[in-house]
Amino acid sequence: MIEYNSILFTNINLIYFVMFALILSLAFDLIFGELPARIHPVVVMGSVINFFKRMFIGIKNKFSGLFLYLACCIVLSIVLYLIYLIISVNVILFIVIFIILLSSTFSVKMLLSTARDVEDALNESIEKARELVSYLVSRNTDELTESFIVSAAIESMTENITDSYVAPVFYYFIFSLVLLYFNVNNILFYLLLIPMIYRLSNTLDAMVGYENDELRDIGYVPAKMDDILNYIPARISGLYVVLSAYLLKLDGKNAFRVMMRDARNSPSPNSGYTMASTAGALNIQLVKKDTYILGDDKKDIVADDISKAVSLSRLAIMLFTLTVILLLILIVIL
Numbered sequence: 001m002i003e004y005n006s007i008l009f010t011n012i013n014l015i016y017f018v019m020f021a022l023i024l025s026l027a028f029d030l031i032f033g034e035l036p037a038r039i040h041p042v043v044v045m046g047s048v049i050n051f052f053k054r055m056f057i058g059i060k061n062k063f064s065g066l067f068l069y070l071a072c073c074i075v076l077s078i079v080l081y082l083i084y085l086i087i088s089v090n091v092i093l094f095i096v097i098f099i100i101l102l103s104s105t106f107s108v109k110m111l112l113s114t115a116r117d118v119e120d121a122l123n124e125s126i127e128k129a130r131e132l133v134s135y136l137v138s139r140n141t142d143e144l145t146e147s148f149i150v151s152a153a154i155e156s157m158t159e160n161i162t163d164s165y166v167a168p169v170f171y172y173f174i175f176s177l178v179l180l181y182f183n184v185n186n187i188l189f190y191l192l193l194i195p196m197i198y199r200l201s202n203t204l205d206a207m208v209g210y211e212n213d214e215l216r217d218i219g220y221v222p223a224k225m226d227d228i229l230n231y232i233p234a235r236i237s238g239l240y241v242v243l244s245a246y247l248l249k250l251d252g253k254n255a256f257r258v259m260m261r262d263a264r265n266s267p268s269p270n271s272g273y274t275m276a277s278t279a280g281a282l283n284i285q286l287v288k289k290d291t292y293i294l295g296d297d298k299k300d301i302v303a304d305d306i307s308k309a310v311s312l313s314r315l316a317i318m319l320f321t322l323t324v325i326l327l328l329i330l331i332v333i334l
Contacts (some may be wrong), residue, residue, distance in 0.1 A: 011180055012332055014176075014180060014187065015176075015180070015328055015331055015332050016328075016332070017188075018172075018173070018176045018191065018328060019324075019325055019328045019329070021095075021098055021099055021102055021191075022102070022169065022172065022173075022321070022324065022325070023321075023325070024099045025099045025100075025102040025103035025106075026103070026106075026108065026321060028099055028100065028103040029103045029106060029107065029108050029109055030108060030109050031109075032109075033109040033110055033113075034104075034107060034109075034110055035100070035104055040104060041101065041104045041105075041196065041199070042104065042199060042203055045072070045076065045199070045200050045203045046203060046207065048072055048075050048076070049068070049072055049203065049204055049207050049208070050207075052067075052068050052071045052072055053068060053207075053208060053218065055071075056068050056071075056218060057214075057218050059217070059218075060217060061217055062217050062220045062221060064217050064218040065208070065217060065218045065219060065220045065221030065222055066221045068204070068208070068218055068221070068222065069201075069204060069221050069222055069225060072200055072204065073197060073200065076193075076196060076197065076200055077193060080189070080192060080193055080196060081189060083097070083101075084186070084188070084189045084192070088188075094188075098188070098192060101192055101196070102172070102192060102195065104199075105168040105172075105195040105196060105198065105199045106164055106165040106168050106169065106195075107164045107165070108164065108165050108314075108317055110164075111157055111160055111161070111164045111165070111313070112157070112310050112313060112314055114132075114136065114153075114156075114157070115153050115154070115156070115157040115306050115309065115310050115313075116306065116307070116310055117132055118132050118133055118136075118149065118150075118153040118306060119150075119153070119303050119304075119306040119307060122146060122149065122150070122303045123303070126146060126149070129146075129149050130142065130144055130149060133149050133152045133153060133156075136152065136153065136156040137152045137155070137156055139152070139288065139289070146302075146303065147300065147301045147302075148287070148289075150301050150302065150303055150305055150306055151284075151285075151286045151287055151288075151301055152288075153306055154275075154278060154279075154284075154286060154305065154306060154309045155275050155286050155288065157309060157310070157313055158241070158274040158275045158277075158278045158309060158312075158313060159271040159274060159275055161237045161241070161274045161313055161316060161317065162230055162233050162234045162237045162270060162271070162273075162274060163202045163226075163230060163233075165317050165320075166233045166234075166236060166237045166240070166317070166320055167198055167202075167229065167230055167233035167234075168195040168198045168199060169195070169320070169321070169324060170232070170233045170236065171194050171195055171198050171229075171233075172191065172194060172195045173324045173327070173328075175190065175191070175194040176191055177331070179191065198229055201222065201225050201226050201229055202226055202229075204222035204225070204226070205219075205222050205223050205225070205226035208222055208223075209222050209223035209226060210223075227268070227269055227270060230270040231269065231270060233270075234269075234270035234271065234273045234274065235270075235273055236320070237273060237274045237316065237320070238259050238263065238273030238274050238276070238277045239277075240316040240317075240319050240320050241255060241259075241273075241274050241277040241278055241281065241312060241313070241316045242255045242256045242259065242277050242281070243316070243319060244281075244312050244315040244316040244319060245277070245280075245281035245312060247315060247319075248281075248311060248312060248315060250281040250282065250308070250312065251280060251281055251282070251283055252281065254280040254281065254283060254296075255277045255278070255280035255281035256277070256280070257280060258276050258277065258279055258280025258294065258295050258296070259273055259276045259277035259280060261276075262276040262279070262280075262292075262293075262294045262295065263275075263276045263277075263294075265292040265293060265294055266291075266292045266294070267291065267292070272292070272294065274313075274316075275294050276294045276295065278309055278312060278313075279294045279295025279296075280295055280296075281312055282295075282305055282308055282309065282312075283295075283296070283298040283299055284297075284298070284299060284301045284305055285297040285298075285301065286301075
C-alpha cells in the first residue's frame with residue numbers, strides 16, 4: 001500500500017506528483033483521446049445515473065434530484081476507492097492508472113478535433129456539416145446555412161472549454177493545495193475523486209438538467225450544482241480566451257469588451273463567457289435563434305473562423321495549464 005508519509009510522497013514530492021500527473025494526463029488525452037466507451041468512466045457514470053434516475057424520478061419534487069446526486073456521488077466514491085486500494089499495491093501501476101483516470105475527466109483532443117471536423121465537412125458538403133453539427137448542439141440543424149453551422153460549431157467548442165478542461169483541472173489544483181495544507185490521509189484518493197465528482201456533476205446536468213415536464217424536478221439540483229461548480233472556472237476560461245486573443249494578434253480588446261457586455265445573454269450563467277470572448281476576438285457574431293446573440297456583426301462568419309477559434313481555444317487551454325504548473329513550481333520554491 002502506498003503511504004502518504006513515505007519517502008516517495010512527502011509534501012514536496014506530492015506537489016511534483018500533482019504537476020507531472022496533470023502534464024502526463026493532458027499528454028495522454030492529446031495523443032490517445034477518449035478511452036473506449038465500455039471502460040470510460042463517464043460512460044459508466046451515465047449507466048449509474050440512469051439506474052438511480054429510474055429509482056427516484058417518481059418522487060415529484062426537487063428532493064428527487066438531491067437523492068439522485070447523492071446516490072451517484074456515493075457509488076462513485078466507493079468504486080473509485082476500491083480502484084485506489086487495488087492500484088496502491090504497486091507504485092508504477094498506481095501512477096499509470098491515476099494518469100489515465102485523471103485524463104478521463106477532461107477531453108481536449110475531442111473538443112478541438114470535433115470542431116475541425118465540421119470545418120472539413122463544410123469543404124465537402126453542407127449536408128455532411130449539418131449532420132456533424134447535429135451531434136454537437138440541441139437545435140434543429142436540417143436547414144442551417146453555412147454561417148449558422150460555423151456559429152454552432154464555434155459555440156459548442158468554446159462553451160465546453162470550461163467543463164471539458166478548465167473546471168476539472170481548476171478543482172484538481174485547488175483541492176491539491178487544500179489537502180496538502182491539512183495533511184489529509186489518503187490524499188491521492190481525494191486528488192482523483194475531486195475532478196471525478198466534477199465530471200459526474202457535469203454528466204448529471206447533461207443527462208437530466210432540462211426544463212421539461214419529465215426532468216424539471218429531478219434535474220433541478222444537478223443543474224444548479226453544475227452552475228455553481230462552473231461559476232468561477234467559466235470566468236477564468238473567458239479571461240484566458242481574452243489573453244490568448246492578444247497573443248495571437250486577434251482583437252483582444254474587443255474580446256474583453258464583448259465578454260463583459262454579452263456573456264449574460266446566454267441562458268446559462270456560465271457558458272457565455274468563453275463564447276462571447278471568442279466572438280469578440282474574431283469580430284464575428286455567434287447566434288442561436290430565439291436564444292442569444294453574442295458579439296457584433298462586423299464581418300461575415302466563414303468556415304475559416306472555426307480554425308481561428310480552435311487556435312484560440314487551444315492556446316487558452318495551454319496557458320491555463322502553464323499557469324497551474326508555474327503556481328505549483330512557485331509553491332515548491334517558497
